[in-house]
Amino acid sequence: MQHNPADLDVSTYECYECGTRVESEAHQGTCPDCAGSVRNITVVRE
């Protein structure tokens, strides 16, 4: 991981279907590549 999610308030999402990872400040509901479902894989640190 090279970025700092806590600094930029960006969440990382991974597509269930194709594994594409998307970083977005807004909630990501679907994969930009295949329109499949994505899940939030952001590691939250206190």
Ligand SMILES: [Zn+2]
């Ligand atoms: Zn996908």
